Each structure stands twice: as C-alpha cells, then as structure tokens.
Amino acid sequence: MSKKPIIINAPASKSLSHRTLIAAALANGLSRISSALDSDDITRTRDCLTNCGADIKEENGDLIVRGMTDGPRGGNADGKNKDEAPHELFMHESGTTCRLMTAVAAAGHGSFNVHGAPRMHERPMGELTRALEKLGSTFDYQGEKGHLPFIMTSKGYTGKSVNITLEESSQYLSGLLLGAPLADHSVTINVTGEKAVSWPYVALTLRIMEDFKASFVVESKKSGSWKEVPWRSLKTARPGQTRFIVEPSGYQATDYRVEGDWSNASYFMAAGAVGKRPVLLKGLAADSLQGDRAIMDILSQMGASIQVTFDGILVEPANLRGVTVDMGRCPDLVPTVSAAAAFASSPTVIENVAHLRIKETDRLAACAEEASKSGAETDITGDSLIIRPGRLRKGETIDFTTYGDHRMAMSMSLFQLANIDTQFDNPACVGKSFPGFWDEWAKITG
Structure with a gap:
C-alpha cells in the first residue's frame, strides 16, 4: 500500500440506537447505554419515550435510562380525567421513530397525538394502523385515513394474533415485535403479502429483544406445519411461511454498547x-x-x-x-x-x-x-x-x-x-x- 490511509471512526448505529433506547425504556430498572448515536432522529425517539413515561439522562457520555414501570402511558391513561390531553408523539421527519413508537405506544394505555412534519404526513401508515386496530387500538384521523396526524387510543395489545406485510417497510413488523412483550398474553404476528423487504432490520430488532431478555420464538411453515427455527438462520421472512410468537415477558434492564x-x-x-x-x-x-x-x-x-x-x-x-x-x-x-x-x-x-x-x-x-x-x-x-x-x-x-x-x-x-x-x-x-x-x-x- 503506497499511501497512508485516512482513519475514520464510524458513528454509532442509528437503527440499533433507536431499538436499544426503546427496549431500555420498556424495561423495569436502570440501563446504561453507551455509544448511542446523537442525531435528530434519535432525539425524536428519546422525546417520545420520555413523553410515554421513561426517564433518560446523560452521564459521562452515556445515557442512563429508567424504564416505564407500567409501560407507555398516554393522556387519560387511567380513565379518571376525561379532559386530560393526549400525550404528544411528535415524529418530525423520522420514519423509524414514527413506525416503531406508534406500535410501542399502542402496547401501552391512554391516548396519543401522533404527528410530524408535512412530509411525514404524506408517508403511508395504513398497514400499521390496520394491524394495531386488530390488536385493540382506535384511531381518530385528523387528515387522510391511514396517514398522520391521528389520535390513537389504546388499552394495550388486547388481540392475540395479527397479520402484517413487509412490502412497504420492515419497521411495521419491528414496531409490533417491540410492543408485544408488554401484552398480558402471547401475541402471534404473521407475515403476509407478496414480498418482504429490509429483513436485516428485523434481525436487529430480534437481537435487541433477545439482549434485553424479551421472550419470543420464530416459526417457519414446512410441509404444512409450523416448526420453530433459530432466528439468526433466517435470511428473509417468507410471506405466509413465517410467524413470530412473542411471550408476555416484558424486558429486563441491561447495560449496552451500541x-x-x-x-x-x-x-x-x-x-x-x-x-x-x-x-x-x-x-x-x-x-x-x-x-x-x-x-x-x-x-x-x-x-x-x-x-x-x-x-x-x-x-x-x-x-x-x-x-x-x-x-x-x-x-x-x-x-x-x-x-x-x-x-x-x-x-x-x-x-x-x-x-x-x-x-x-x-x-x-x-x-x-x-x-x-x-x-x-x-x-x-x-x-x-x-x-x-x-x-x-x-x-x-x-x-x-x-x-x-x-x-x-x-x-x-x-x-x-x-x-x-x-x-x-x-x-x-x-x-x-x-x-x-x-x-x-x-x-x-x-
């Protein structure tokens, strides 16, 4: 090699920073997250998590996350104060925050005002909101159906089974997976549709869930019957042939480096x-x-x-x-x-x-x-x-x-x-x- 190389230190993973902060915020106890990315999108996720009840502080370059004790809480969460305003979930232009946090907030209790920048209101959300309706949430659309802005009201994942496609985005599935451990029963998530895109991002979600001790299994359909498979062996989620069964395990606080x-x-x-x-x-x-x-x-x-x-x-x-x-x-x-x-x-x-x-x-x-x-x-x-x-x-x-x-x-x-x-x-x-x-x-x- 003739020339001395230029040395670049890679920034922290945005995808893993989102998912790690969410898992830590849903866990009981304190987690210390080191090397998390500091960016506009991650700030959006942090703000949404704190609005749902988590406490996130910076200490010596790390993030100290105290998880929500009862899961995400929105306005009027206990049903006592009917006039309490929905909690703000402002997504700005972060599609990852929007899809993950909408599904995670739906696993909690209360009402949430989900909105963002004008471009965010143009991006489709109908596939996810339909799935969340099946799981028990209701939506009051402030504009076009299937798009932000909307008021979402939830009582946790009351449904036990839901279908989702990965044709537009794998983040719909990732959001449902992250929310499902908060249910009080097992939740089965079936992959449907014609094709699945961006599977590696789902693998990142499963890795974070595993590292924060959420319990799940992945099953593939072979010869007409469902068989458990090691999730790391999957290269894609085959529509109609892949499903996820998430147990009501919650998450455990964990110290984590991104x-x-x-x-x-x-x-x-x-x-x-x-x-x-x-x-x-x-x-x-x-x-x-x-x-x-x-x-x-x-x-x-x-x-x-x-x-x-x-x-x-x-x-x-x-x-x-x-x-x-x-x-x-x-x-x-x-x-x-x-x-x-x-x-x-x-x-x-x-x-x-x-x-x-x-x-x-x-x-x-x-x-x-x-x-x-x-x-x-x-x-x-x-x-x-x-x-x-x-x-x-x-x-x-x-x-x-x-x-x-x-x-x-x-x-x-x-x-x-x-x-x-x-x-x-x-x-x-x-x-x-x-x-x-x-x-x-x-x-x-x-």
Whole structure:
C-alpha cells in the first residue's frame, strides 16, 4: 500500500440506537447505554419515550435510562380525567421513530397525538394502523385515513394474533415485535403479502429483544406445519411461511454498547474505493447483523480492494466496474451505490428498490436525478435504477439538491472526489442521522 490511509471512526448505529433506547425504556430498572448515536432522529425517539413515561439522562457520555414501570402511558391513561390531553408523539421527519413508537405506544394505555412534519404526513401508515386496530387500538384521523396526524387510543395489545406485510417497510413488523412483550398474553404476528423487504432490520430488532431478555420464538411453515427455527438462520421472512410468537415477558434492564453504523460508514468506504487514498474504518463489526454491511460485498463485486484487519476495515482505491445487484435488503445503501456507480467503467443495475419511493423523499427518483448531474445517464424501470457512467464533469461546479434527505447529501458528496465542486441546497440535513458528517468528510477531501 503506497499511501497512508485516512482513519475514520464510524458513528454509532442509528437503527440499533433507536431499538436499544426503546427496549431500555420498556424495561423495569436502570440501563446504561453507551455509544448511542446523537442525531435528530434519535432525539425524536428519546422525546417520545420520555413523553410515554421513561426517564433518560446523560452521564459521562452515556445515557442512563429508567424504564416505564407500567409501560407507555398516554393522556387519560387511567380513565379518571376525561379532559386530560393526549400525550404528544411528535415524529418530525423520522420514519423509524414514527413506525416503531406508534406500535410501542399502542402496547401501552391512554391516548396519543401522533404527528410530524408535512412530509411525514404524506408517508403511508395504513398497514400499521390496520394491524394495531386488530390488536385493540382506535384511531381518530385528523387528515387522510391511514396517514398522520391521528389520535390513537389504546388499552394495550388486547388481540392475540395479527397479520402484517413487509412490502412497504420492515419497521411495521419491528414496531409490533417491540410492543408485544408488554401484552398480558402471547401475541402471534404473521407475515403476509407478496414480498418482504429490509429483513436485516428485523434481525436487529430480534437481537435487541433477545439482549434485553424479551421472550419470543420464530416459526417457519414446512410441509404444512409450523416448526420453530433459530432466528439468526433466517435470511428473509417468507410471506405466509413465517410467524413470530412473542411471550408476555416484558424486558429486563441491561447495560449496552451500541456498535458502529454500516449505513453511515458506506460513504467513507465508497470514498476509499473511488478516491486517491485508502480509508480505514474503525468501530464496525465485520460480522454485524446490520443489512448495510452489504456495502462491503457490493464494492468488492465492483472491484474495490477491501480487507478486514485488526485495526479496522481498509478500503483501497480501485478501478470500479458496474454490477447488477438486488438491494431490497439494504435500501439505505442505494444513494451510496448510485454515486459510486457513476465512477465505474460499465453500467450498474440496482434492483428490487421500489420501496425507496416512500422514504424521506422519492429516493429512487432523487438518486436518478442527482447521479445524472455528474455526467452519468440514469433510468428508472419498474423497481430498478440503472446508472450508465459517462464522462465525469471534472472541474465544474454542480448544484446538487438534497430534498432535505440526509442520505442524498452524504452520498452525492462523493463527487468531490472527481474534482467536482459540489454545492448543496441544505447541507445541514445530515443532522438527521450524522451531525458530525462534514467534519469527518473533511478528512477525506483534505
């Protein structure tokens, strides 16, 4: 290796920070959470949890979480004060907070005013609210049915069985799983629909539930009968053939350290592949259950040189080639891969990503539009994005649109490594998941 690598410390996992804080807040007793991410989205989840009755304090860089003794409590939770206002669950633009916390609050008692920023009110929630109605909650929609804002009134999960699809988002299932241990009976969650996306995020949920001592089993249907399977052996949830049986175990307080985030590390790994200097990523678990660990495999298929060392994960510059890749399990990587693909020598086809249309923005259209500004040709066909590399517009100034989407800003910054002067309309949007991004990125750009 000719050049000294740029060293980057990966930020804490956003997905695991959400789930860890929720489990700690639902447990009896005190949990100490270290290395949790500090970002806009995590702040939303923290605020929702404290509004439901948890106590979260910072101490020496850790979060000390005192769990709710009786589960989430909303306004008029005990039925005595009919005039008590619903408790505020303000989601802003955090889709993860919205889907997880709505399902978790429904496992509690009382009424909750669930609302967010205008874009959050456009994103679908009908699949989850239908499931929560089946479990006993009622919804008073303030606008369009199946969307925020709404007033949700709950008496816990009174139903014993519910169906959910993973076609739009795996977070509906994750939310139900996180709420189910609070019921006073076992709850069976059946996966239905045509296909399942983003399964690795469900695996992260199960890992946190297991680590905080919630009791559950996963069953697969084989030859017409249900058989328990080790959850870590599953690569997806097959609709009609996968179900989860969650016991009324609650959660136990646990001290927990949050691992590094593969999603936010992806921009730096791609920088190591397309830039001039190697990049060494520290703080990542190479055997992580995070689905976005796939960035290592995708960049390797494209020709990048990647080594897992005792010091971290080392990515060295290489001439990339295009690939055809199914990214249904790792949709948050699509902006990174679409930018890296513009540096390649041949076309890249990203398949099975129709669900990107309901992210912070229509992320499928956004990736096509912004990657094309670099000189590539892009097309969207059905659920696929195609990037045909062209002559990179080196030496030019290009105005990139972020759409207020943190992942668009971070991924399109890769074009700085093609000697393009990148200008962003809203660079501060990275605060949603990675407030320190631009300081870390300055190490890459020098």
